Amino acid sequence: MSKKNQRREPPPDPAPLPGLVDAHTHLAACGGRSAEAVAAILDHAEAVGVGRVVTVADDMVDARWAVDAATWDERCYAAVALHPMHAGDLDDEAKAELEQMARHDRVVAVGETGLDYYWPSRSADCAAPQVQASAFAWHIDLAKRVGKPLMIHNREADRALLDILAAEGSPETVIMHCFSGDEAVARECVDRGYLLSFSGTVTFTNAAELQRAALVVPDEQLLVETDAPFLTPHPYRGARNESYCLPYTARFLADLRGTPEAQMAAVLGANARRVYRIG
Template sequence: MSNLGDEAFLRARERPADQPAEYPPLPEALVVPVYDNHTHLDIRDGEHGLDYREQLDRASSVGVRGVVQVGTDLATSQWSAEIAAREPRVLAAVALHPNEAPEIERRGALDDQLAGIAELASRPRVRAVGETGLDFFRTGEDGRAAQIRSFEAHIEIAKQSGLALQIHDRDAHREVVEVLERVGAPERTVFHCFSGDAEFAQLVAEHGWFLSFAGTVTFKNAPALREALEAVPRSSLLVETDAPYLTPMPFRGRPNSAYLIPHTLRSMADTLGTDVSMLAAQISSNTELVYGAWDSDPVDAPPGPFDEHE
């Protein structure tokens, strides 16, 4: 039930060697601000990659008031939690990516690393467990058991910590839902970078789960993704970048960043035939419902040098 197809989706995350690595210009600022609920500030893209402070400053200037910085292993999850602790525009999500789980399991380290994620999940400005889930495109049959075990453990961490769950789902729509139904989904569950069709979108929304749309919804070869967007209540919608990947049109192939959210949001509003400010207000409200307010927990220290992943 993928609309781009897994191979095309994977290609969308990669830039051809001959493509320029320049960041796009600032878009017109939004009148009503929103949040980027899934980004990777730790990944410096291109020869002149922007550090996290510059990305956040650009985002603030165009009406993106905050981001959820997402970890994919223990190191990036630690970094995410520490940045969130000192930067008021950042909340953190922590997890082991499903593609990491089989190798960690082979090393006999999965339980220890899951314990590390559980510890990070207890920190005040960590508001989600993710990205976790299942990815059967990159992982073969021999790694599926480890992915499922890791996914189930992350679900339990989210429930015990009272946090939202951010799901990575590739080529595994049915299996992801089966796990969530079998073990019980957290109260707030988000399908990050939603990639299903309208039928799957309706199923997700019927469960009360959220669908987060990335720059892929703007791609010309993704009409089924726009049909999925139209198929669900607006109370189910979130928006994200998955930066530095999945840059929205008209800048596909160049580095992505949270400040480009306005392009995706305006495309979504066009598809839905609604005013962009009305959609922004709805999505902003949805995002705070999932993660809470960005200013409800104070930062520990003012932003300062933090160069480990820069």
Template sequence: MSSNETPPPLPEPLRVAVADAHTHLDMQRDGVEESLAKAASVGVTTVLQVGCDLAGSRWAARTAAVHAAVHAAVALHPNEAPKLEAVGTLDAALGEIAELAALPEVRAVGETGLDHFRTGPEGRGAQERSFRAHIDIAKRHGKALMIHDRDAHADVLRILEEEGAPERTVFHCYSGDAEMAKVCADRGYYMSFAGNVTFKNAQPLRDALIVAPQELVLVETDAPFLTPAPFRGRPNAPYLIPVTLRAMAAVRGADEDAFAAVLAANTARAFGYAL
């Protein structure tokens, strides 16, 4: 196993339990039970398992149904929408996402939104139509909306305004700057920060974290992606939440335990579950 494939070591456990607000257990090397056990051993006792397509969304719902520590989010990733529209199955897929969203173990509709990085102009109409449909699904079922926003800040914010955002809207892997954070704060949107907030070139993210209201901040892994420094490039997993949380607390000048307690309460409130 090369050094880049070696999982990072377990960090020092948190003294206050928190949640991983966005992860992909189905893409990680450990099985669900092992992943959850390792996370719990360092104080990460809840995870939001996120679907990106129909198969992944079904898996998320099934997994959440049998593991109390797992809550599900279901959606068609923005980059899936043009593919499905090209073969004429987007509407049927959206119909199944709506059925899954009605399940009690499903706490959010997402990750949905816009991705102008991987999808060119020819696919943006399908992305936008899918995004608007997901917003409607979240509102109809009273679920949180989990946003994927890559290089599309202005359009994502515009569509949320045009459609009317759900009461609980979360920007997963927040990627905006401090000015956008102020807009999100004004609208009551949650901002979930991932391991990339620790990267050397991520000062705009840290600036955003500083101005984001404490009650709207979440922490996530987006595992197996975005492993925090100093382990960047190695496999990410929910047990590494303490690394990112401690870095975030340092940026904000916050006490680690108090900050963890706030993030735990924020995540429960955002996704509608009891602590």
């Protein structure tokens, strides 16, 4: 089979690894736009040990889908915010609706929000950095007002993002979604008490620096996620990701950190349940 055809094939089911929680996925982008479709995705995930997922919004349409999905299935929870690329959409109407959604009992985090310095020079549709910064500050305040974790998107903006968090005052719980920084950034985040969530990128063969960063995170500050349908773990990079693939990344982290896989899964799952306050 050619590499191109391999990428079209979904990864095979991993051996079950019970106790996991997918700390960040995008069910709508995985096809979960109906109760039946969401149930099918979560049934698949549960069969390999992923018992809960947090589905995350990028824009207002996705935010509404995320809240709906979280009411359709008890295994699903939601996070709502405007992705930094869509920060220009944060008008008064969007603010009012996001605040209402953020207070919903099935919404467990405000996110993903933050800074993305990769796309502004590459896409006319991406909000400018100063617009992103203003929207980020508003989301930080929202997380504090509703008393829920802040879920961070950071792409090529380490220093600016950490400086804004320091200036605004971090919420009690900050989750660095799909952590992509180096060891020094990881240490700074750890020292601030943030949680670092690792996706399939940590398994990539060219991710030595990210793997070093993953080694400095204490067990209690570590999460695992898919960011599905993106960032499928090695050796299935390029294929479509889904929550059932999470055990691949969890096992990689266990091996990297020299921890038995069942113990690693228990730690990762317990952390997610604690910070999101889910069953």
